[in-house]
Amino acid sequence: MPVNLHSFAFLLLLSTTVSHLSAQHIDIDKEALSFLASEENIAITFTYNELLFNADDTPEEIYLKEAELKYKERQGAVEAANWLQNYTTSKNKMWPEMFLETLNEKVATYENGPVFNRTDSNARYTMNVNTTWMYFGYDASIIKGPSKVSMDLTFFETATPSNIIFKTTIRRAMGKNNSSDHPDGWAHFKRAGKAYVKAAYKLSQALKRVVD
Template identity: 30%
Template sequence: MKKLFALAFMITASVAFAQDMDVVKGDFAFLGGEKEINVEFDYSKLTLMKEKKTEAQYIDERAEDLNKKGKGNGEVWKKKWNGAREGIWQPKFLELVNTILTKAKKDVTFQEGLSSAKYTLIVEVVWIYPGWDVSMMKQPAKVSTNLKFVDSANKSNVLLEIKAEEAPGDQWGSQFSNETRIGEGFAKTGKSLGQMLVKKAYKK
């Protein structure tokens, strides 16, 4: 019985933490000799929830709901949400992609603000589902992005595009913060990208 339970758990875990990473355009050849990749994050096409609400719509509705539960709670949450991009989501992505590459002993760094880098990775965030956690029951966050490697001098020139769909954002134990759960989705995306680059761009 214990073996069956363990098997069921592993299958469930593998499904829960699966993520689709598909190359839409281009190949990895141009990245082989590069040691620095500039990174930019683009939220201009972001939608949220299953209904694909605009970010402004999501913020207004969420803040209104929180204010009903406690006066001023919505305004406090807005500050947390607005700070999550630079405080949680983007650092999580960068940390994991660089950790994977470092562990594989690849001499390359992904970082924001690298003006001298020949190539730029634009992380186009297109959809977020925050998930939820009510102690014994929870739903992981999901993050979908388009990962576009472009020529830094001509960013309309997309050399490689990877579609990363529904990266699961979850962790062991309870996590009641939507922003932190979403951050785990960014971390998963960075980890999956790093693993793909190790296999296809930095083989040597």
């Protein structure tokens, strides 16, 4: 039976669109999160429990060992150590800061938007951002692939972390891949930061239904 190329192209586009929209959706419970509208500050923490990488879901420990070995073979032990150090710095500082900056900047435009703060231990409520999956993307001159990140968001009372108020997921937030954003240094870590920016923007859009 001959294939109708137009029909095939339409079905492929439809499948891609549905997949994209599914990845973009964030479940939000307005009633469960109603407390956000009455709080000035919300504590935020970042974790990477059971983090996986790439399409084959490589565990973080294995991924880091393979990356370290690759850099040792290609560029030497010093460069491998630098890569690991930059990875740790990105996890603990750069990615959380990029996420927070975008989230607070957008939520500040809402009528009852709280401020999310990593250092506010006195906040009544906390949101934990646990990154579960990452893909650094690639930049080979004219051919580029965007970074992606998935994360679980858990809201709970700061004094009783076991008392979970609400939990939701951001799936495959896709960062912009613009060479001007990372002209030097460890470009793939900076690309990953763009995925955190997109995740924060998506979250801020979802929270608009709660605090505006």
